[in-house]
Amino acid sequence: MNLLSLYYFVELAKELHVTNTAQKLYISQQNLSQHIQRLEQYYGVPLFHRKPKLALTYAGEQLYAVAVKILAEEHEFQNRLADISEKSIGNLKLGIPSYRGQICLPEILPRFYAKWPNIKIELCNESSNKMEEHLYNGELDIFIGVMYQDNPKLESSTLLTDHIYLVCSDELLQRHYPDSWQKLKEESLSGVELAHFSKIPFLLPASSMKLRKTLDQCFLDAKVKPNIFLESQTTELFMSLYPHNYGAFFCTQMRLPTLLAAHPDANAFPLALKKSLINHRLVLAYHKERFLPEYAHDFIEITKDVFDGIAEVRPH
Structure with a gap:
């Protein structure tokens, strides 16, 4: 053995x-x-x-x-x-969803490798629940993702309050609300109530995803049974289908720059429930009882600094 x-x-x-x-x-x-x-x-x-x-x-x-x-x-x-070790040779096991990595790692890695050129970073891209489990078991050093509840054995820091947005085109609004779509659009800019969008078909995340669980609770609280046109594990698919107007979909605030770069005319309404905006808490977490080398602590500090910058450029 x-x-x-x-x-x-x-x-x-x-x-x-x-x-x-x-x-x-x-x-x-x-x-x-x-x-x-x-x-x-x-x-x-x-x-x-x-x-x-x-x-x-x-x-x-x-x-x-x-x-x-x-x-x-x-x-x-x-x-x-x-x-x-004088050469500081080691590895860092990082759990992060791929789309979040695409946004933050290009800013984090150059700063990190300028100081720690001999550290190998191993990426894990699974569901947030699975990566949180890996972190708890010691299979990951650091996790960046959504956590709904704090774990007493995990040290977690909030990186970003990631608001959830409903993305819906003018064409969809006009098709399903021909007499009131402009008023509905104006009223939704400060926060959309799902009860007002009950006629719209939806493209929804797969039922296993954390975002879907949040959305299902919002639909339930709004007493709306969604008309589901399509379900998928990836929001990127929904973004690519946006011009075809199959239905409205949801995305987190962190994805908005990518969406608006491809579709500048897209309507992105912050999701609200009883006038309170719905959001995800994006955290950086590590195990309190596991040893983290100096380069891991540097990675954490660089990541926090990068996300401070990301938070500043997000729309409010």
Whole structure:
């Protein structure tokens, strides 16, 4: 048993697909299978059910829980060594949604690498819930994303109060509210009530996404059953469909510059409920009980400074 085999086992346990995991790890399927077989021989138990589809056995579930902790401790030890190394060689595991990374990392990374050229940054782009879980388990050093509730073991700092906007074209408004669309548009500039948009079809995030859960609660509170035209995991798809006027969609404030750059005439109304604007709390979080090297603390400070600038240019 070695750490590499444990690492390969954990990655396969997450993916539960040999071909995809092997490609992700840049190894052959045969090599991956050999590492799993060595672990099974070492422990004397099967770790995966092979049929009807790949799944962890009970022993595999127990090993996964332990292996995650072992690899987290080993990563923390590497961080401690990096902190005392003269060459400052190490890695930083960062969880951040891809679209947020596209906005902030081009400003963060040049400043970070000017001081820490030998640090490798590993990016994780999964759901916010999953990345928060990885952070708690020690599989990530830093998480940048949405958190609804504070965790006593996680240190979190608010980076941005990310308002939610309803994006709706003039054509959609005219089609569904021909006699009152201009008045509706003017009234919605300071905050849109979903009850006033009940006739409009919607493009909504997938039900598993945090934004969708917020929106579902808003629809429920407004006593509106949305007419759903399309659901998707990516807001980028909705932005690309904007000119076709299939329906209104929602986006966070952080996405607005990208939207308005592509469609300057787009209406973006801040979402409100009982005259209170709806928003997401975007945070930077790390585990209080995990060691963070100096370069990780520098990354945190640079990130906070960059988001201070992002917050200043957002519309109010």
